Amino acid sequence: MAAVLLIDDDVELAGMLADYLRRDGFAVDLAHDGESGVQAALSGNFAIAVLDVMMPGISGIEALRRIRAGSRMPVLMLTARGDDMDRIVGLELGADDYVPKPCLPRELAARLRAILRRSASAPQDNGELAVGPLRLHAAQRRAEWRGQLLELTSTEFNLLEVLARNAGHIVGKDELSAQALGRPLARYDRSIDVHLSSIRQKLGLLDDGRSPIQTVFRQGYQMIPG
Amino acid sequence: MAAVLLIDDDVELAGMLADYLRRDGFAVDLAHDGESGVQAALSGNFAIAVLDVMMPGISGIEALRRIRAGSRMPVLMLTARGDDMDRIVGLELGADDYVPKPCLPRELAARLRAILRRSASAPQDNGELAVGPLRLHAAQRRAEWRGQLLELTSTEFNLLEVLARNAGHIVGKDELSAQALGRPLARYDRSIDVHLSSIRQKLGLLDDGRSPIQTVFRQGYQMIPG
DNA sequence: GCGCTGTTTTTACAGACTTTTACCCCGGCG
DNA sequence: CGCCGGGGTAAAAGTCTGTAAAAACAGCGC
Numbered sequence: 001m002a003a004v005l006l007i008d009d010d011v012e013l014a015g016m017l018a019d020y021l022r023r024d025g026f027a028v029d030l031a032h033d034g035e036s037g038v039q040a041a042l043s044g045n046f047a048i049a050v051l052d053v054m055m056p057g058i059s060g061i062e063a064l065r066r067i068r069a070g071s072r073m074p075v076l077m078l079t080a081r082g083d084d085m086d087r088i089v090g091l092e093l094g095a096d097d098y099v100p101k102p103c104l105p106r107e108l109a110a111r112l113r114a115i116l117r118r119s120a121s122a123p124q125d126n127g128e129l130a131v132g133p134l135r136l137h138a139a140q141r142r143a144e145w146r147g148q149l150l151e152l153t154s155t156e157f158n159l160l161e162v163l164a165r166n167a168g169h170i171v172g173k174d175e176l177s178a179q180a181l182g183r184p185l186a187r188y189d190r191s192i193d194v195h196l197s198s199i200r201q202k203l204g205l206l207d208d209g210r211s212p213i214q215t216v217f218r219q220g221y222q223m224i225p226g
Numbered sequence: 227m228a229a230v231l232l233i234d235d236d237v238e239l240a241g242m243l244a245d246y247l248r249r250d251g252f253a254v255d256l257a258h259d260g261e262s263g264v265q266a267a268l269s270g271n272f273a274i275a276v277l278d279v280m281m282p283g284i285s286g287i288e289a290l291r292r293i294r295a296g297s298r299m300p301v302l303m304l305t306a307r308g309d310d311m312d313r314i315v316g317l318e319l320g321a322d323d324y325v326p327k328p329c330l331p332r333e334l335a336a337r338l339r340a341i342l343r344r345s346a347s348a349p350q351d352n353g354e355l356a357v358g359p360l361r362l363h364a365a366q367r368r369a370e371w372r373g374q375l376l377e378l379t380s381t382e383f384n385l386l387e388v389l390a391r392n393a394g395h396i397v398g399k400d401e402l403s404a405q406a407l408g409r410p411l412a413r414y415d416r417s418i419d420v421h422l423s424s425i426r427q428k429l430g431l432l433d434d435g436r437s438p439i440q441t442v443f444r445q446g447y448q449m450i451p452g
Numbered sequence: 453g454c455g456c457t458g459t460t461t462t463t464a465c466a467g468a469c470t471t472t473t474a475c476c477c478c479g480g481c482g
Numbered sequence: 483c484g485c486c487g488g489g490g491t492a493a494a495a496g497t498c499t500g501t502a503a504a505a506a507c508a509g510c511g512c
Contacts, residue, residue: 190489190490193488193489193490193491194490194491194492196489196490197489197490197491197492198491200490201491215488215489215490217488217489218487218488218489
């Protein structure tokens with residue numbers, strides 16, 4: 001699913017929102033101040049940014065201006081309820097939407113989807129992903145390993161996509177289950193392990209002899225980047 | 227500038243908004259009830275529709291559903307302030323934005339521009355569709371594969387059209403049934419599968435040897451974009 | 453209404469995919 | 483050293499999809 005960048009200085013609230021969005025199928029990364037947020041937004045790794053207006057250091061409006069200076073990516077602003085000026089200025093500066101805060105996570109998710117739905121059909125959105133010898137084309141559900149077409153089943157592709165999107169980060173089994181299998185992880189559920197096993201067999205090993213997908217005991221799995 | 231369709235039963239308010247928008251550079255047409263609004267929206271003459279949720283006769287939600295059944299045009303909903311459910315349902319049904327009413331005309335204009343900015347980069351909807359080696363002329367109900375006319379039955383054409391419009395995205399069987407067969411999907415109904423099977427036989431394979439329509443286990447089907 | 457024809461839906465079975473089960477290995481710990 | 487919780491993986495069991503073929507339906511000319 002789409003990669004969302006959440007820029008908000010309120011660590012706790014941002015964490016909650018991120019959790020909800022992840023359960024809802026988004027891949028979420030966090031930034032807790034404007035500077036690093038803008039930088040991440042311009043990295044090109046995200047499909048959309050969610051930007052809090054009220055932040056210490058550079059304000060959300062300023063952050064938006066800087067993002068717009070280097071990218072046309074969709075941006076959704078979070079603002080104190082009823083702050084008309086901010087939101088109008090934001091929209092006129094090129095934000096794609098504005099959501100009053102505090103907000104229902106479900107509404108935020110729905111709005112994200114509404115915006116992504118629009119921009120998904122834009123031509124520059126290629127949904128491509130390259131991690132080491134792996135190339136994934138989400139729109140084509142196509143995966144290559146060292147240039148060879150991989151014959152993956154649907155679930156295997158889903159899993160690999162989630163891992164690849166979060167390459168370099170540990171992804172918990174609960175999250176993998178939610179995103180790739182579409183259901184919460186139950187106790188004694190071994191599906192993830194079994195699928196991972198098949199994926200590994202189809203991929204083979206990295207140049208250094210390790211598996212491209214590492215097991216992190218009791219925590220989850222992690223794809224090795226670059 | 228862009229043609230806006232404003233659907234609102236409150237004649238006076240709608241007139242005011244229309245005036246403001248016109249001064250702001252939009253071309254505005256009015257509809258004062260859901261029926262005629264939906265009809266106008268589906269005429270293809272408007273770039274975007276603004277839809278009041280509270281209307282006598284068919285509600286805004288129902289109107290949105292009908293518009294979405296036949297078009298993917300951007301729709302912005304006007305709703306009573308704070309009516310969370312309505313707006314969430316609206317967004318999940320495919321509205322592109324929601325504005326609380328009463329609203330500042332200037333905000334409405336800004337939001338319209340934000341949405342149009344997004345959809346401007348989306349491909350034109352002129353009734354023609356090209357997806358990889360497939361070309362569809364919706365108005366003529368004509369389909370070509372690598373330049374060859376395809377002999378499809380009408381249901382097959384419907385299915386292919388829905389899939390092609392959503393190329394690159396998974397379309398659930400329930401949605402395929404609703405859009406192509408005009409009925410909700412019942413348990414044990416295999417019609418979709420059977421039609422898909424015939425379509426695949428008529429299309430043949432892609433250059434890389436895969437079917438142009440991929441099955442996503444338990445989720446639906448996805449047409450591979452160009 | 454009747455038979456003819458092309459289409460859609462249902463049925464049936466085979467095959468593919470996913471999930472569960474079972475057993476093995478591994479490392480930590482009393 | 484034996485027990486325990488986790489993970490790896492083969493194989494069984496369960497579920498979903500592919501597709502041919504039969505049955506049901508819808509027009510149409512008579």
